[in-house]
Amino acid sequence: MRLVEASERLGVPVLVGHHRRHNPVIQAAKKLIAEGALGRLVMVSVCCALMKPERYFQIPWHRxxxxxxxxLINLIHEVDLLRHLCGEVDSVSAMKxxxxxxxxxxxxxxxxxRFDSGVIASIAISDSVAAPWSWDLTSGEVERFPTHEALSHYLCGTEGGLSLPALxxxxxxxxxSWTGKMARILCxxxxxxxxxxxxxxxxxxxxxxxxPLVSAREATRNLEIVMAMHEAATRGTRVKLS
Incomplete structure (x- = not known):
């Protein structure tokens, strides 16, 4: 917050690198939501499932x-993406x-x-499973991660649904109606x-x-939410964001 206040007081912008907002898939998803292709956004489901090798934990702070x-290491990216697509977070609950x-x-x-809009989002995360259902392993953003033909994010509205990163x-x-067949459209x-x-x-x-697409103040809000998630999981309680 000291950095945020200094930036705003001096008029010197601070940019935080939440790169997913620059992904054309996310930009297209944001546009579809804004144009009402899903109707009213109601529910989002996120899966972050991958396997970190044992050598990863040889770095002391990782454990x-x-x-x-x-x-505290990975969820910040999911939080920023969800806020970008769904708006502001009201409260969080968690377990670990x-x-x-x-x-x-x-x-x-x-x-x-729970978002101010009433949207409910769930995130299932594990770095100890042999599975490809995560943004890193499906989006093709980073060369060191192989790209799989799988999905990681599901956005559900009153008139349609959107799965990512396949769009x-x-x-x-x-x-x-749940008795009516749905059509799949590749956007x-x-x-x-x-x-x-x-x-x-x-x-x-x-x-x-x-x-800045993601200012220091915007990124600080992401950090506050991640810390609230960690607190909720540690205490086993619901934490309301100020």
Whole structure:
């Protein structure tokens, strides 16, 4: 917050690198939601399932309580993406387990978020499972991670659903009912490297031609929510955001 206040007082912008907002798939999803392709957004389900090798935990802080574990290392990206698509978070509930590795940090957890709009989102996360259902292993954003033809994010509305990163739009052919068949529409989108786009945005910011897509204040809100998730999982209670 001291950094945020200094940035705003001096008029010097601070950019935080939440690269997913620069991904053309996410930009297309944001546009579809805004245009009402899903009707009213009601529910979102996120899966972050992957296997971190044992050598990952040879780095001391990766297994240190209060800084390590998938809640504090990985969830920040899911939080920023959900806020980008769903709006502001009202409250969170969570639980966690370290049953697989037995370290001082969790290896598996579940989170529920309630948004001001009434949207409910769930996140299932584990770094101890052999599975491809995560953004890192399906989006193709990072070369060191193999890309799988799988899905990780499901957005559900009153008139349709959207699965990511394939950008599949599901809508009924006729009456909207669970007894009616739905059609799958592959939505077109531009191709592009989100990291390159992020650096281009950074250059525009330096030149004074843009404002931060994710400012220091915006990113601090993400951090507050992640810390609330960790607190909720540790205490076993619902935490309301201020």
């Amino acid at each position: 240190e309580r209060g800084v390590g574990g998938p809640f 387990s370290n049953a697989v590795r037995g370290l001082d940090v969790e290896d598996t957890g579940g989170v529920l978020l 599949e739009l599901w809508r009924h052919d006729g009456d909207i 077109p989108h531009q191709s592009g490297d989100p990291y390159v786009a992020q650096l281009r945005h950074f250059g525009e910011l330096i030149k004074g031609l843009a404002t």
